[in-house]
Amino acid sequence: MDPRIPLYYQLMQVLLQEIEEGRYQPGDLFPSENELCERFSVSRPTVRQAINELVREGLLHRVRGKGTFVSEPKIQQDFFQRLVSFTEEMEQKGLSATTQVLELEVVPASKTVAAFLSLAHEEPVYRLERLRRVEGTPIVVVTTFVPQKYCPNLHEHDLNNNSLYRTLESRYGIRVCRARRILEVIAATEELAKLLETEVGAPLQLSKSVGWDQYNRAVEFSIARYRGDRSQFIIELRR
Template sequence: MSKNILSHLQINRDIPIPLYYQLKTNFIQMINDEILKVGDMLPTENEITEYLNISRPTVRQALTSLAEDGYLIRNRGIGTFISKPKFTDYFFSKLESFNEELINRGNIPRTEVKNLRKIDGIDEINSALNISRKESLLHLERLRFSDETPIVYLDTYLSYKKYKNLQTEDLVNNSLYDLLSKKYHTDVYHAKREIEAVPARADEANYLNIELNQPICLVKSIVYTESEFPVEYSIARYRGDKTKFYVELFRE
């Protein structure tokens, strides 16, 4: 297997592209062409170094970069393996439910509802939802999985007065957006989102099965109807090692 993988590696020293990046691109191409598949073991750093006649730090830089991008898993003393691809979230360019996103990509979604309850209003959230600060909120706490891997820990807030009957609905097997549409004739249309990288707190690390203070992507969203009525306020924590975001921009 190692010899077959090595035969696909090519380095061109006559072009102004760093050698580590060329090597990284070789592996990505093999993954895209399905020459390398999830679980396949890569040749060792020494084998790659000798085959390509490049330095070991160059090889290590390429493999480290691939691991950081989610292509590889490096197990000390065992080897380097092809990882499952990261969950790609396109939510900066289109608005879909979590289940829709995963199903459209061939993954299997699963949801655990950790909490669904009435809580006192929170100034920032009530203001964002354009409701009285004295009004109660419906708090929905969920953990979302892709192929049994925890991907996002999500707190969702809605007006309790308007949507309290959601407490009787099956939010494990049904999309929140579908329920809002069918039960409340409320169709979500667009969202405003902000994202930042933060260290995982203890509860977040526990839910996402990661180390304390490991980087996560914190995403705050306000979802609106077509008439600009705010429906949902959410705080999502995405695993940084399992998620990447896709953004499409246009010049006006």
């Protein structure tokens, strides 16, 4: 051990290396504080601080009444760098993605939705709510609003097995060419926690997105809530 480096940090690096090398697999119960104290001959506060850092990094997570577990690796997404559908991006990464349509209905546009889509207040829009899974794990709940006038009879298309972007382009000649996205952090409500199989209050990444087509029309407004423990967004900046 290097006396110039805090002991908890050195322990954290050792545990991190063991996780990365596969000694502990995703879903495994991580050794208890007492076991780590005995193994490394360090104090309990040192072990607790090292574990807390790994939890903050998303490598471990705690389950009340059960212990600390190794987390599943986060899914890296280029959502803020490339304009592709969720389905297309997962396919390109070699991951199996599925969609479950929770609701599809025509509703009057609220003032907020109308403003994002440059519509009149209460103009009819499709409200599409979907649950997206990757490798069987729920990752994101997306609510999308699409002006009904641009895609009549959208409800007749199979959006469980076809992406919305592909459907808009193949059926209605609408190609989303430009988008603006806003990223925030929220806490999971009881309803979202149930859908995403996480805890109430767990951090979620909230993305609000507006897409414009080749005619510069605002054709979709989406609100996506991603599991914070399973999602990671890459943003590359250049000067």
